[in-house]
Amino acid sequence: MPIIVAGATKNVAKATFQVKEIPLRDYFEIKLQKSFYLLVAVLCFSLLSVSELRANDKPSVVCTTGIMADLLENIVGETVEIKPLMGPGVDPHLYKPTHKDISLLRDADIIVYHGLTLEGKLEPILDKLGARGKTVIAASEFGKKELFLAAEDYQNAFDPHLWFDPTLWGLVAENVGSKLAIALPKHSKRIKESTRSYLEKLSEVDSWTKQQVALIPENSRVLVTAHDAFRYFGRRYGMEVDGLQGVSTSADYGLRDVKNLSSKIIDRKLKAIFMESSVAAKFIESLQVAVKARGHEVAIGGTLYSDALGPEGSGADTYLGMVKHNVDTIVGGLK
Numbered sequence: 656m657p658i659i660v661a662g663a664t665k666n667v668a669k670a671t672f673q674v675k676e677i678p679l680r681d682y683f684e685i686k687l688q689k690s691f692y693l694l695v696a697v698l699c700f701s702l703l704s705v706s707e708l709r710a711n712d713k714p715s716v717v718c719t720t721g722i723m724a725d726l727l728e729n730i731v732g733e734t735v736e737i738k739p740l741m742g743p744g745v746d747p748h749l750y751k752p753t754h755k756d757i758s759l760l761r762d763a764d765i766i767v768y769h770g771l772t773l774e775g776k777l778e779p780i781l782d783k784l785g786a787r788g789k790t791v792i793a794a795s796e797f798g799k800k801e802l803f804l805a806a807e808d809y810q811n812a813f814d815p816h817l818w819f820d821p822t823l824w825g826l827v828a829e830n831v832g833s834k835l836a837i838a839l840p841k842h843s844k845r846i847k848e849s850t851r852s853y854l855e856k857l858s859e860v861d862s863w864t865k866q867q868v869a870l871i872p873e874n875s876r877v878l879v880t881a882h883d884a885f886r887y888f889g890r891r892y893g894m895e896v897d898g899l900q901g902v903s904t905s906a907d908y909g910l911r912d913v914k915n916l917s918s919k920i921i922d923r924k925l926k927a928i929f930m931e932s933s934v935a936a937k938f939i940e941s942l943q944v945a946v947k948a949r950g951h952e953v954a955i956g957g958t959l960y961s962d963a964l965g966p967e968g969s970g971a972d973t974y975l976g977m978v979k980h981n982v983d984t985i986v987g988g989l990k
């Protein structure tokens with residue numbers, strides 16, 4: 656029985672159909688040839704993807720924040736593939752993992768997170784993965800608890816925002832570096848070298864920040880922000896720090912907090928208060944309104960990057976860039 660195959664020859668003006676008769680045997684031969692070519696093509700493609708995969712076969716390190724991704728980039732960037740879960744402007748205190756995050760975490764060779772309950776909603780999953788034998792590094796949990804500030808809103812908990820004291824962030828870098836050197840023995844020498852040179856950069860930014868804060872009149876060294884991210888910064892550089900919310904953005908604030916903070920702003924004649932990129936603007940704006948209602952003016956001195964890096968091209972898309980942006984904004988607003 657002949658099979659009718661209709662082939663269209665396309666023309667801009669009109670389309671004509673040519674009808675050919677092909678014997679059944681030839682038809683199956685053509686089908687078989689086509690299937691064979693298709694099979695060869697699929698095989699070549701899959702071989703190609705396997706060899707490509709082999710070429711980029713770097714261990715995958717999944718981390719939580721962009722701040723942590725930047726630290727990893729500096730100490731282990733060339734040897735692993737770094738995949739952060741949270742992008743710019745994302746608040747780690749409130750972050751809930753998506754289905755994609757869970758499969759990324761499950762497939763990761765190594766997981767690095769801050770710890771000290773910064774990523775409160777992710778920690779149960781990370782604990783589970785750690786218990787199943789995956790390498791899970793809590794970067795901020797390196798002992799030396801005497802260096803940590805207590806989290807005022809929570810019992811037996813510490814303030815997790817270590818990165819605002821570059822000397823503490825250096826200890827975090829050393830902790831992550833030494834654990835990665837164990838997990839990736841082939842690259843341990845390189846990791847140790849990169850960690851050492853990054854520590855030098857942290858020390859430079861620390862000295863620079865001291866010089867900058869000294870430009871603010873002593874009585875005005877008060878940093879009022881949306882939440883208590885900057886307490887380590889305050890301790891290191893001699894600034895009083897007041898957040899409208901506590902150490903976590905999941906804690907509420909009341910009218911009393913607004914009243915107390917307004918009084919302080921008025922008494923100390925502060926020129927500026929500051930927004931945070933990962934916390935809604937309305938909190939700090941409501942404080943500005945409360946100060947105004949009492950007959951005083953306070954400017955919003957700009958937006959600080961607290962718990963997330965800035966977007967690409969903002970100049971605050973690395974940790975060191977973020978520190979510089981924050982210090983410039985704080986000093987510019989208060990001096």
Ligand SMILES: [Zn+2]
Nearest residue numbers: 884902903962
């Ligand atoms: Zn925070």
